[in-house]
């Protein structure tokens with residue numbers, strides 16, 4: 001799985017959580033999905049070089065160490 005796919009998966013999970021909470025009033029399920037997406041993001045979306053969490057600034061280069069981020073590369 002590439003970094004981009006991991007990122008989209010976490011955003012999709014969070015979007016589903018928000019959808020459940022606000023449109024379907026399924027608060028518990030919504031919060032659970034939102035939290036799952038968030039935790040997934042924090043644990044999976046990292047700079048390949050310095051390992052900082054890069055979701056806040058998802059650009060072409062890491063904001064912390066300046067390394068080029070290969071969003072489509074497969075590391076594992």
Ligand SMILES: [Zn+2]
Nearest residue numbers: 047050062065
């Ligand atoms: Zn970095």
